Amino acid sequence: MKKFLLPVLLLVASWQLTAKEGMWIPMLLEKYNLAEMQEKGFKLSAADIYDVNNASMKDAIVLFGRGCTGELISNEGLLITNHHCGYSNIQAHSSVENDYLTDGFWAMNKSEELPNPGLTVSFLEYMEDVSDRVFKGTEGLEDEALQNKIQENSERIKSEAAQNGKFKTDVKPLFYGNQYFLYVYKVYRDVRLVGAPPSAIGKFGGDTDNWMWPRHTGDFSVFRIYAGKDNEPADYSPENVPYQPKKFFPVSLKGIQPGDFTMVFGYPGTTMQYWPHQAVELTMDQRDPDRVMLRDKKLEIIGRDMEADRKVRIQYAAKYASISNAWKKWQGEIKGLERLNAVNKKLEYEATFRNWATGNGRWENEFKPVFENFDTLYTEYGKYIKASDYYSEVVYKGVELFGQAKTLNSIITDIEGNQEDKAKALRVSMKKGLDGFYKNFNQPTDEKLCVALLPTLVNDLDADFVPAKVSEIVHKYSAEELINKVYRKSILADRTKLEKLLESGSDKQILKLRKDPVLAIFNALNFLHETAISPNVKSLNAAIDANMKNYVAGLMEMKKGQAFYPDANLTMRVTYGQVEGYKPRDGVTYDYFTTLKGIMEKGNPEIYDYDVPERLKELYREKDFGRYAAHGSVPVAFVASNHTSGGNSGSPVVNANGELIGVNFDRCWEGTMSDIMYEPEVCRNISLDIRYALFIIDKFAGAGYLLDEMQIVE
Numbered sequence: 001m002k003k004f005l006l007p008v009l010l011l012v013a014s015w016q017l018t019a020k021e022g023m024w025i026p027m028l029l030e031k032y033n034l035a036e037m038q039e040k041g042f043k044l045s046a047a048d049i050y051d052v053n054n055a056s057m058k059d060a061i062v063l064f065g066r067g068c069t070g071e072l073i074s075n076e077g078l079l080i081t082n083h084h085c086g087y088s089n090i091q092a093h094s095s096v097e098n099d100y101l102t103d104g105f106w107a108m109n110k111s112e113e114l115p116n117p118g119l120t121v122s123f124l125e126y127m128e129d130v131s132d133r134v135f136k137g138t139e140g141l142e143d144e145a146l147q148n149k150i151q152e153n154s155e156r157i158k159s160e161a162a163q164n165g166k167f168k169t170d171v172k173p174l175f176y177g178n179q180y181f182l183y184v185y186k187v188y189r190d191v192r193l194v195g196a197p198p199s200a201i202g203k204f205g206g207d208t209d210n211w212m213w214p215r216h217t218g219d220f221s222v223f224r225i226y227a228g229k230d231n232e233p234a235d236y237s238p239e240n241v242p243y244q245p246k247k248f249f250p251v252s253l254k255g256i257q258p259g260d261f262t263m264v265f266g267y268p269g270t271t272m273q274y275w276p277h278q279a280v281e282l283t284m285d286q287r288d289p290d291r292v293m294l295r296d297k298k299l300e301i302i303g304r305d306m307e308a309d310r311k312v313r314i315q316y317a318a319k320y321a322s323i324s325n326a327w328k329k330w331q332g333e334i335k336g337l338e339r340l341n342a343v344n345k346k347l348e349y350e351a352t353f354r355n356w357a358t359g360n361g362r363w364e365n366e367f368k369p370v371f372e373n374f375d376t377l378y379t380e381y382g383k384y385i386k387a388s389d390y391y392s393e394v395v396y397k398g399v400e401l402f403g404q405a406k407t408l409n410s411i412i413t414d415i416e417g418n419q420e421d422k423a424k425a426l427r428v429s430m431k432k433g434l435d436g437f438y439k440n441f442n443q444p445t446d447e448k449l450c451v452a453l454l455p456t457l458v459n460d461l462d463a464d465f466v467p468a469k470v471s472e473i474v475h476k477y478s479a480e481e482l483i484n485k486v487y488r489k490s491i492l493a494d495r496t497k498l499e500k501l502l503e504s505g506s507d508k509q510i511l512k513l514r515k516d517p518v519l520a521i522f523n524a525l526n527f528l529h530e531t532a533i534s535p536n537v538k539s540l541n542a543a544i545d546a547n548m549k550n551y552v553a554g555l556m557e558m559k560k561g562q563a564f565y566p567d568a569n570l571t572m573r574v575t576y577g578q579v580e581g582y583k584p585r586d587g588v589t590y591d592y593f594t595t596l597k598g599i600m601e602k603g604n605p606e607i608y609d610y611d612v613p614e615r616l617k618e619l620y621r622e623k624d625f626g627r628y629a630a631h632g633s634v635p636v637a638f639v640a641s642n643h644t645s646g647g648n649s650g651s652p653v654v655n656a657n658g659e660l661i662g663v664n665f666d667r668c669w670e671g672t673m674s675d676i677m678y679e680p681e682v683c684r685n686i687s688l689d690i691r692y693a694l695f696i697i698d699k700f701a702g703a704g705y706l707l708d709e710m711q712i713v714e
Contacts (some may be wrong), residue, residue, distance in 0.1 A: 021643050021678045023565055023575050025573065029046040029050065030047075037263075041656045042263070043656045048658060052125075056247060057658060059245060061265055063570075064085055065085065068085035068649045069652075071663075073248055073249055074248055074710050075244060077225040077226065077242040077243035079224065080220055080223075081649075083197065083199075087317075089193055091440075096311055099314065104195075105195060106703045107194050110224070110242070114192055116191055116193060119191045120187050122185040125185060133157055134154055134171065137149055158170065168184075168186075169184050172571055175556065177545070188227060188233045189236070195703055197701070199317075200610075201218040203609065206610075208609065210324065211332055211667065214590065214598060217636075220665075228240060228241075250711040250712075251713065252661050254714065256689075257579065258579055261655065263574060264575050264644055268573050268648045269569075269645050270645065271567045271676075273565075273567055277346035280346055282381070283337070287389060288334050289334070291389055294389075294453070294456065295326075295393065297449075299323055299324055301449055301452060302316050305444070313608075316445065332673070336674075337676065340673065340679060345677070362554075366550075381541075383462075384533055390457050391525065395522070398453045399449050400446045401493065402518070402525075404430075405516075405519045406526065408492070408516075412511060412514060431503060454474055458470060465533060470521055470525060473486065489518075576642065577642040580592055582681065584670045592638055594636045595631050595632075596692075597620075600620055603617075616700060637686055638662060641685075642664070643678060645675055649664065657713075660690050662690050665687065670683075671684055694707060
């Protein structure tokens, strides 16, 4: 494949596009975006947003955990993010006796804040275009040799920037490998839960309202970052002190109006704006429908058991939310792409590109092969990715006992390979992990998942993608027999026996587990996936990406001087727009804000997700809104035209003065296809109005002392 390395000038858009679309690189705002931002009302400089020599907004923003954003709101390390971003940590602290998911949690002083093992926040120290260094020595190389050299150079760059482990580093491709950036992070490892509203506020509306507008969800939680006495990262210790940030956001009580400038600053996850029509068609017609169908089954089973048993509801709350989030998004994505006639729009765009390439005399030899490759590659890819999606939803993220089987299989493999030390260490690790696994595991639920999902995989996939042994078992046994003769016959279904075996069982006893029925099914499935499915998916993905690199390089040339931004890849980006409602369909117009009044209108004590807390009703009845009132009530959420994606959850939404006005938490359902194709008229990000968060902290929770830490702008 021919390698393209274009000047930065071609890689970032000019500001001819409206501010409604685009996820922009913060270090390049001065050159390409600032003028438009200021025309739309922004009153600060590019250096106020991103500066490596002085404190800037970037220093008040963190990558929260592995896929959310958070922001600092005090000089004592206080951090706000979404409730759904902190959900698994809140759930981990919850039990039937202390149900923080249902009741909420608020530390009334620093000594009551709860540690969260494994939770980290990452501050970006700086980013740098390292394309020249990544491509050094790649001249004349192709395919695997080219990728190996790029990987070798990237690892060297990362190692040098890490400064012997002081920083976490990453080198990521932009524009499908036409450009590379280095990202250097400082990672803090002591992050404590300060407060979270009850789920009836933080998750109000549940899955019914998820991805929807109007929205009335108080989707926020509060954490605090701790550091060593030198303000540097440190493992959890009672001796640690609150982190003192270089920068934190002032919090605005001034409110918002239609047309107000808004900026979202955070870590959008993944977008696919430059996909060819074949990829869009595959997603619409196969991948999204398959995954929605499989998750329908999982959600029905888990949801029914959660409704029937309070303990199960706590055990599976975070799992259910994780499953349902993408499930609903994919449904909206299908509808949005269909409404936009997305495949035909892509075909029209590709025809425009062909005309441009033909006019330059480059079509026949340079770009026609690229488009022919897309046809061939996606035809083949469709077969393997279907199998991969089923295995992902059924084997690796479906039947939970298979996860335990995977670890046990590794122990057996190490014993067979005479890796005694590895096997022993893994046995100790697995035994230690049993408490965590079984705390959030309900065997009757998993049994139902097994008998619903396993036959679906067997019956829906081509025989080449299903082990004969597994197919035989599924067709031989009824659902009841599958539970009694397979699932319950496994040692994995008996914690006591499993724990005893891991603690004192001989290697010979463990090796006998090759015949364990659940382990045997998992091993057969896993072996086929790892030998016949996953390698083909990986190789086809690599070939598609190589093809995309050439296509996108051509697009960048065609779009020289026009708007062109890199797809999101969980690196820091800026998007800007304005406060505005939208018209989702004929005859319907949505306002730009919601209030506490709407919560009372939706409230229903018979439905868990709409059971409004009595204290909130009391505050509403007495109109005890304090300084947070607006529109005769308390503002709850608002929509704006910022182009966001997964990963932007928890991102700060700031006004023209750089003051925090909201916390981004969702997109409207009509716009969920925006990762693939953006529609300015209906794509809206949904944000928590910061005034509602302060109202809940102060008036509802009685934790107003936290506001004393903040810089409140009235």
